[in-house]
Amino acid sequence: MTKKIGIIVGSLRKDSYxxxxxxxxxxxxxxxxxxxxxEVGDLPLYNEDLDVEGKVPASWTRFREELKAVDGVYFFTPEYNRSLPATIKNALDVGSRPYGESVWDSKPALVVSVSQGAVSGFGANHHLRQSLVFLNMPTLQQPEAYIGNVANLVNEEGKFIEDTVNFFQLITDKYVEFFEKLTK
Known part of the structure; x- marks a missing residue:
């Protein structure tokens, strides 16, 4: 049986790193x-007044159904003002409601922060992890996935250089090992 990994990208920019x-x-x-x-860019901000029969935005329903169908989740986050972007926080809120029906529960997670700066999205990475603890999403701890100075890690064609791809492969392999232990 194929295992589905949902990928959530917090940056909405078309050519985002x-x-x-x-x-x-x-x-x-x-x-x-x-x-x-x-997709998280089309989700209206979470408002409990809309989370009642007849008012639930179609994008919330689509999002929740897509997440119910995945077995694990990768989060890719930039850092905005030393924290995660509103797109991801809103996605967490939409997916965790209505109360008792969270689509996140027990799904193994990976947090990757990608930044043009040297700090590598450290603040965003850790703020996101705090929410994942509450949402009961076991999250890969090592290797940590801080991708800083990202503009220096791509070649002229916009592809990641070999050493970076090798690091990505290490993280992927460790996540798969982690996932397999949790889902036996």
Whole structure:
């Protein structure tokens, strides 16, 4: 049975480094695993007043159904103002409601922060991890996936250089090992 890994990219920019990293990671999944990108840019901000029959936005329903169908989740986050972007926080909120029906529960997670700066999205990475603890998402701890100075890690064609791809493969392999232990 194929295991589906949902991929959430917190940067909405068309040519975002986070999206490029997410695509690179998706291509490194082994046989028996499939990546599926889950759109978060079209989700209205969570408002409990809308989370009642007849008012639930179609994008919330689509998002929740797509996440119910995945077995694990990769998060790719830039850092905005020393924290995660609103796109990811809103996705966490939409997916965790209504109360008692969280689509996140027990899904193994990977957090990758990608940044043009040297700090590598450290603040975003750790703020996201705090929420994942509450959402009961076991998260790969090592190796840590901080991808800093990202503009120096791609070649002229916009592809990640070999050493970076090798690091991505190490992270992917460790995640798969982690995932397999948790889902036996």
């Amino acid at each position: 986070n999206r490029k990293a997410a695509e690179a990671f998706a291509n490194l999944l082994p046989e028996g695993y499939e990546a599926t990108f889950v």
